[in-house]
Amino acid sequence: MADAKNTDKPQRMKIRFEIGSTLFIEQGQNGERLQTTLVGVMPQACLIVKLPTIVGIDNPLEKDRPVAARYVDHGEIYGFDATVLGSISTPFPLTFLSFPRGLKKTNVRRHTRIDCYIPATLKFDFVSKSGVISDISRGGCRLKLRDTQDVEAADLDIGREVILYFPLLGLQGVKECSGIVRNITLDGEGISIGIEFDTVDPELGDMIESYTKAVAEHHR
Numbered sequence: 001m002a003d004a005k006n007t008d009k010p011q012r013m014k015i016r017f018e019i020g021s022t023l024f025i026e027q028g029q030n031g032e033r034l035q036t037t038l039v040g041v042m043p044q045a046c047l048i049v050k051l052p053t054i055v056g057i058d059n060p061l062e063k064d065r066p067v068a069a070r071y072v073d074h075g076e077i078y079g080f081d082a083t084v085l086g087s088i089s090t091p092f093p094l095t096f097l098s099f100p101r102g103l104k105k106t107n108v109r110r111h112t113r114i115d116c117y118i119p120a121t122l123k124f125d126f127v128s129k130s131g132v133i134s135d136i137s138r139g140g141c142r143l144k145l146r147d148t149q150d151v152e153a154a155d156l157d158i159g160r161e162v163i164l165y166f167p168l169l170g171l172q173g174v175k176e177c178s179g180i181v182r183n184i185t186l187d188g189e190g191i192s193i194g195i196e197f198d199t200v201d202p203e204l205g206d207m208i209e210s211y212t213k214a215v216a217e218h219h220r
Contacts, residue, residue: 017041020185023049025097026068027061034061038071039094046085047097061087061095069097079104112212113137120166122193124156131193133166138209140179140196156181162195168207175204 021038040048051061061067065084070077080100087095118133122143131145143164156162160181165174183194200208 017047021071023047024070025049025061026070027065036095042099044099046099047082049095049097051093051095063087067097069100077105112209113139114212118166118168120164122162122164124160124162127156133164134192136208137212138197138200138205140182140194143193143195145191145193156184156193158183161198164195168204168211175201177201177204 017038019038019040023036023038025034025036027034034051036049036051038047039050042048061084063084063086067082067084068079069082070079072078080103082097082100085096085098087093113135114137115135116133118136120131120133120143122129122131122145129145131143133141134144135142141164158181162179162181164177164179166177167174177197178199179195179197181193182196185192185194197205
């Protein structure tokens with residue numbers, strides 16, 4: 001995703017968007033917000049988004065209308081201003097937004113998150129899958145399953161309760177931690193699952209926090 005500095009003013013920078021990202025678009029003073037999906041990018045020209053279906057309204061975003069867009073990536077909110085360039089209805093209903101000139105970023109994480117490589121086992125219902133925790137904080141983690149066939153969409157979905165088993169430096173044995181699936185991403189490397197910890201043993205929670213802070217401090 002785009003690299004940005006914490007600031008209230010948009011910054012000129014190299015901007016990179018991921019296809020499939022959710023963009024929240026706000027228009028007007030009433031703060032009406034639409035949840036859209038980014039389906040295409042023409043660098044320095046426009047963004048192409050798919051709008052949700054709204055009964056009785058063909059397209060809630062009129063041409064030349066100024067809008068504010070927001071999206072979340074790794075716990076940080078990126079925002080930018082844009083203008084609606086136009087829309088098409090066939091072969092698919094799509095809307096075109098002007099390419100942002102800059103971004104504003106706000107870090108909303110409550111806990112320090114660091115990259116890592118921790119073998120882990122994911123369990124839900126009667127299913128058990130092996131994977132690797134690629135980043136972790138006291139509040140949650142991202143688990144990667146290399147085989148894209150490991151989890152069928154019908155078996156694992158957003159909001160499902162899961163249990164993770166993994167070792168952590170400084171603690172003996174494998175620890176158990178329950179959580180809730182918040183997002184699922186499929187890419188060339190496999191399946192990536194964002195998990196928010198639900199119930200964490202206090203000792204394990206303190207150790208995760210100490211571990212993440214120590215690693216983050218070391219890499220400054």
